Amino acid sequence: MLRGGKLLVLTGPAGVGKGTVEVALRKKHPEVWVSVSATTRDPRPGEVNGVNYWFLSEEEFADKEKAGEFLETALVHGLAHYGTLLQPLVDHMSVGTPTILEIDLQGARRVKEKAAELGLEVVTVFIAPPSFDELVRRLTNRGTETEEQRKRRLETAHVELAAEHEFDVTIVNDDVNRAADQLWDIIAKEYGKEA
Template sequence: MDNAIKEGAGKRRLIVLTGPTAVGKGTVEAKLREDHPQVWVSVSATTRDPRPGEVNGVTYWFMTEEEFARKQREGMFLETAVVHNMAHYGTPLEPVMEHLEAGVPTILEIDLQGARRVRERAAELGLEVLYVFLAPPSFDELVKRLIGRGTENEEQRRRRLETAKVELAAENEFDVTIVNNTVEQAAADLWNVIAEEYGIR
């Protein structure tokens, strides 16, 4: 795909959703899609092996290292990252552009570093992006939610909370902040942002 946005594209900005660990990005996104199925959420590519129940093209696009590297060389990703020094992850550019050009509300849910990489790449492409930050009601509430998940041990929680402090400090890099007091309200607030951006009544 050409590293240039087609004429007429960019009138509807890509929505990039970011927030600190344990803030509930995935849960809010799932509620948004349940209430507004016309929203399209980008599916990432990865070189890791599929886990039980994961579906190619739905959960992730599963690729070999060679295929991923070729696509990366050809500029076919909006952003890429190496996670845990093991697997590659990336956001395929073409489907994002196709949905934007068709006027479909398009969202990319990603971490802070990924959002920063999108910002750099979008500048190269001339792609317009609206950056949305999902924030917790308070840091204490974030700690409570992280502990409540019960999916990490104490050391893992400590590392995640240190990361969360860095992520929270980056809120001023974003265009819009939505506070996740409740999943229902946060999803509704996110929809209001999307509806305004895409001219949906």
């Protein structure tokens, strides 16, 4: 079904800097496409529909799920549904565009399970913090969650960090540009591009 390079499935705990690493990567390599997930959570200040996420109502999400339009879906932090729309992924990978899917741990596991039936090759990449204390600091400093949301995300982070061994590659995000370069090295290898 899908041709081209392997899909890079990128996971890591909230606050680890996945999005920041992706921005740094795309500054140097704008040809990389990052999948835009759908979610039922409310937009954060400054987020744009179709750019940061596709913001859907619970009903819209359920309709798309029933129609088989998602590669995977998950309820994250017990708060909101997230999902990966399949068609944009197929469209980009079929023409050999380096493609990243940033996703939570549950979603990464589902993608790995579905990969074989879809003819989809994946490389799983775990973005890790230098330490748990640093993760707490980053999550607190970004100021996008309430205290209760932050507490839930940190509880989830313990589970996510314990699953690091399930991934093909770990990149420690102790320096954003170095982490972005390491991510490009993986993409370059999988897509036959110059490192």
